[in-house]
Amino acid sequence: MITESGMDNVFQALAHETRRSILDRLRGQPGLAVGELASGFDVSRIAIMQHLRVLEQAGLIVSEKQGRSRRLYLNAVPIQQIHERWTDEYSKHFASRLTAIKQAAESAVKREGNT
Numbered sequence: 001m002i003t004e005s006g007m008d009n010v011f012q013a014l015a016h017e018t019r020r021s022i023l024d025r026l027r028g029q030p031g032l033a034v035g036e037l038a039s040g041f042d043v044s045r046i047a048i049m050q051h052l053r054v055l056e057q058a059g060l061i062v063s064e065k066q067g068r069s070r071r072l073y074l075n076a077v078p079i080q081q082i083h084e085r086w087t088d089e090y091s092k093h094f095a096s097r098l099t100a101i102k103q104a105a106e107s108a109v110k111r112e113g114n115t
Contacts, residue, residue: 002081006059010078013058018043019051023060026074033069 002010013019018041025037038048052072055061059078064071087095 002078002085006078007082007085009058010060010082013054013060014079016051016054018047019055022048022051022055023074026061026072027076030073031064031071033066033071035069037072 014023021041022037025040026032034049034052035045038045041048052061056063060075062073062075064073
């Protein structure tokens with residue numbers, strides 16, 4: 001179970017757009033080296049390292065030392081624990097259906113706008 005301070009750390013980490021982008025990249029490309037990750041952003045490597053520190057403190061990423069590089073991976077467990085705090089088995093089913101309907105409607109609107 002995630003603690004209140006742990007939850008605060010997760011929300012603080014997710015509050016910044018760059019950190020969310022980092023997590024998106026790691027979800028799509030697990031095991032990226034720090035240098036590879038940093039090269040995809042318009043900020044200094046030092047700034048990325050600071051963001052990584054916040055994400056690690058929140059438990060949202062894990063790293064693995066491989067030779068001279070450090071490989072990064074998304075750890076979605078803290079996000080899942082927060083999700084489980086406010087949902088139950090009954091509401092999960094309907095929430096996922098509503099999300100699917102919302103995404104389908106938004107896609108339809110985008111397709112109509114492009115024609």
